[in-house]
Amino acid sequence: MTARLFHAFCLATVCATLGTLSSVGIGAHRAVGAPAVAAAAQGDACAAVMGADLGLPHTTITVAEEITPPFAPPETFSSRGFTVEDVSFCRVAGLASPEAGSEIRFEVWLPPADDWNGRFQGIGSGGSAGAIRYRQLAAAVAGGYAAVATDNGHTSTSGFDGSWSLGHPVRLVDFGYRAQHEATVAGKAVARAYYGRDADFSYFVGCSQGGHHALMEAQRYPEDYDGIVAGAPANHWIGLMTAELWAGLATTRDPEQDLPRAKLPVLGAAVMAACDGLDGLEDELIDDPRNCDFDPGVLQCEGEDAGDCLTAGQVAAARAIYAGPVRPSTGESLFPGYALGSEHFEAPDGLGGWARYWSGITEPGGSTAQFMKYSVFEDPDYDLNRFDFDADWDRANNRSLGNDETLATALNAIDPDLSAFKARGGKLISYHGWADALITGHYAVQYYEDVLAAMGGLEQTTDFYRLFMAPGVAHCRGGPGPDRFDAVAAIERWVEQGEAPDRIIASKVVNGEVRRSRPLCVYPRVARYDGSGSIDDAANFACVNPD
Structure with missing residues (x-):
């Protein structure tokens, strides 16, 4: 699998079931064979982040090291047995403590300057968070992104653990919204120090809990990201x-x-x-x-x-x-x-x-x-x-x-007023599977309808925010419906080229073979068969207003 294809698949679905993979071997970027002088220069630039003035008064950088594969990141419940195989990068780890009792851990992974695509990416978590998502960081850096991920302010032994919150209300605030923002600010500062300039564009990508934080970013911190992908968002947490x-x-x-x-x-x-x-x-x-x-x-x-x-x-x-x-x-x-x-x-x-x-x-x-x-x-x-x-x-x-x-x-990201995000030129894509048995697709539609009412209707909303419902798709991925699609490429084209997505082609892949493709249509439109050709080919479907 190529770096770009792996990256697109991994982020469109937020790698929901990559726990069976033991390594990432996607080596389109500088790795073991890098010239010694260039590698040394990058290592110096990486190490220099440790002593740089990042302008982050309550943040401490704890690690700044050049990584040459293979590399086994710190073991967490989501990274057990995982190894990065063919990607070299600068790894920076830090701790943000905006108030007493707050411990927000984050990592920033940065590809070599020659391989950087000029983009910064925030990576969403899953479940109840509690671990840095190293698999997603690896996929992002292999795709050329400078990327940040956080544990959302607590460390857990499983993705559903809630014991961390007992007696620690500050951690609930961090989990709800503050950790993602703190990690974003720190990640951008680290990238600026390493590359000597700001990223051209910044994106946030997440599904489930990551979708929750995606919408929290759009609502609370509209300046953080140019484009946001919110998959199956758990945004009405209560x-x-x-x-x-x-x-x-x-x-x-x-x-x-x-x-x-x-x-x-x-x-x-x-x-x-x-x-x-x-x-x-x-x-x-x-x-x-x-x-x-x-x-x-x-x-x-x-x-x-x-x-x-x-x-x-x-x-x-x-x-x-x-x-x-x-x-x-x-x-x-x-x-x-x-x-x-x-x-x-x-x-x-x-x-x-x-x-x-x-x-x-x-x-x-x-x-x-x-x-x-x-x-x-x-x-x-x-x-x-x-x-x-x-x-x-x-x-x-x-x-x-x-x-x-x-x-x-602290935990609900249900404010329908996204006017600040729209005013700064932000773009938002949300997707949700109708067959999701964990987070109902009905609420994705309900929240979007609330946004339509708050933002002045469909035309004013689709200028910056588009919802794609996915028939037959389960939670983030899986189910009988076409569940593989590149929402990341869609948001990048919208932000960088002004190409608003009217449809996103999704595929159902079984044993490496595409069995079916369908367009995912901008809500409220739906895919309708045009009457000729295979019903398993997206080319034979049009996105139309519902009957």
Whole structure:
């Protein structure tokens, strides 16, 4: 795989499943064979960063070293067994402490000056953060970018750990927004010191938690980046954590509502039968789940439980997952539910769709369990079954972090007023898979609609911000839909050449072979088959306004 192709794929999907890779071997840049004089000069420039006046009063540079491969970065839960093979670069590590108790670790990786493409890139994290993403740094530097990544203000042993927040409200502020900004400012200063000039363009790329921080950057720090890619963003953090808890409790709180993984293919097939053909094609992709009216009650067993039907309790669980959390006292929706088409699909580990998160479990887990226990209730032994979707929803939003900060103000990136980002000329691309069973695509649309209302409508918004919904695509990547696409190239063309993307071509690759391609269209447009040629070829589809 070439450096550019690896880089595009890795960043468009934010390398969601690269844990099986043991090394990066993408050597289109200066490596072992570099001339000794040039290598020595670059090593001197790298070492000089340590003593340079970076103008960062609360930041300390702890490492500045020239890296010649192979290089094994510090081991974290996301980099275990990872080695950078064919890329030389200057590695700078630092620590920012904007207030007492704040410890924001970051690293900046810089390609040699001759290989630098003039761009600076901020790399988003995933899960609940807690580790510098070395795989993504390696992909970025191999593509010619000066890049920065941060642990978002805490160190964890897993991507879903929440224990770091107990007794440390400052860390929640860092996690929510401050760490990404501090790392960005430091990263730019390091790059300026190393290259002797500012980057021509700055970009931020992230999916999931990285998408959350992408939108936080656009809302809070509009001057940080010229272009931003926000994939499957977890930007309504309180709402998302509540929705995940709701879905987990829907299948565990009442034993009658246990939804076995063996029943998910039955549910998924029924949804596909009801929804697939609504766009004129039966292609195992649901173009827009909002257009489909499906009730899992059609699958309720007429008698005894059987493999091809759902019990009354299982129907109730499915309905709850589709509906999303509500206030029991008023029926008010707190956050959208999961989309039709997210229930089941084949995955290499057998855990596609709800099977990975909401089925076959005994209690809610992952980030939501850790967040509720450590950040909301500040009690590692808190029983999640006690959660009250009236009072405890308010508690989750209003918990004080001091200095007029609450969990909601620190963690939610839901401000629809992006006028400052637009005014500085910033461009923003967001994408979200409709088959995402972790962060519902319904909220991506809801937030975008909020932005449309705040920014004066579709024309005024698409001047700088475009949303691409991806049928059949799961969380960041995966699922039956075409999930490989180059959002990075699209944002660069928009920022640097003024070419706003009307469509982005996505491919479904199986065993190295492209099985299907489709255009991802600017919301609210959708892809429609033109009536001739293969339905697996994007060339035979046009982006049109929905019926």
